[in-house]
Amino acid sequence: MKKLLVPTDFSVHADAALDFASQLARKHDAEIFLTHVVLTPVNWTKLSKEQEKLYPDTLEVIRNAKKELSLRMERLNEIGVRANERIHFSDGKERLVSYLASEKIDMVVMGSHGKYGFKAHVLGSNTYTVLRKAGIPVIVVKPSEKAFSFEKVVIATDFNEASGKAFQKIGDTIRFMGGTPDLLFVNTPANFMEDAQIKQLGKEFLKKFGMYPHEIHIYSAYNTERGILQFAQEENVDAVALITHGKTDLQQLFSPSVTENLVTYLDKPVISLNVTAFDS
Incomplete structure (x- = not known):
């Protein structure tokens, strides 16, 4: 993974994501695409x-965006991180997924605006909706006083x-990211x-798809989100990962809304990947 896309709205939440991406980039000699x-x-x-x-108002927005991008590019250059900047123009017809494909982006790191509801406060919720269709991992992080750690990560499956x-x-x-993933199965009444x-x-499943040893945890809860949240808090995991499916009517696969709820309520990084991109 050598190319990391970081969407930014220039908030402290987006800067937290950029800081985390910078750590990864320095460790693995990766390149950041600040967008x-x-x-x-x-x-x-x-x-x-x-x-x-x-469109003078739009021109002013673009000028300010270029200034903010330049400030962050200067900081990245100072710490020796390879990076480039880009302004993506959206008129409602999203072209960001094709950009990810053309640049061969490996992973997206983006920020969350806190515990006030995904739709209104996650950084670029519309952008997130587009990114999760791209078939690459999307990591959502929140500002933290502690250094990011991914030693203990659980994949809900x-x-x-x-x-x-x-x-x-x-x-x-x-x-x-330096983690060893365990597996979590949430056993629900339904x-x-x-x-x-x-x-x-x-x-x-592991016999067919596992390439490394994994510990399997079983947790009983009323619903999937509740089980993941409770397990993550009780076990004090560093991050939660899950595989989503674009069709929410399939009970046996996690829907994208599960990811959104976890981002809203879980005080941990959340990693998601949409399974539909791997459909043959």
Whole structure:
């Protein structure tokens, strides 16, 4: 993983994500792609310089964005991190996923605005919605007084074979960050199974998709989110990872809303990867 995309709105929350990405970049000689999204009234890339003058407010936003990006690029240069900056113009027709593909971005690191609800306060919730379709790991972090650690990370899974390839990818991501992932199966009343059944599922799943040893934890809870939250707090894990599915009507696969709820309520980094990008 050599290319890390960091979306920024220039807040302290985005800067926390940039700090974390910088740690990874320095450790692994990776490159940071610092990106700011500017909402434009039209397709900005199609305008001539003369036509741009018809939108003075947007020009002012772009000028300020360039200044803020330059300040952060200076700091990255000072600490010896390879980086480049980019302003992404969005008129409602997202083109960010194609940019990720063209630049061969490996991972996204973005910030969260705190415990006030995902939709309103996660950094660039619309951007996050786009990014999670890209088939690369997305890591959401919150500002922390402690140094980020990924030694103890748990992957929430249902052992469904459809998530096998994504499981391998997210495992590689965790190891890239210095962690050793364990597995968590949340046993809920709606899809209750006996422990022996769950352990057998896990054994078969790891036999097919596991490349390293993994400890399997079983936790009973009323629903998936509640189980993950309680387990993460009780075991004091450093981060939580999960594989989501774009279709929320499949009970056996985690929906994207689970990730959003975890980001809102969990005071830990959350790593997500959408399994649909691995569908053949």
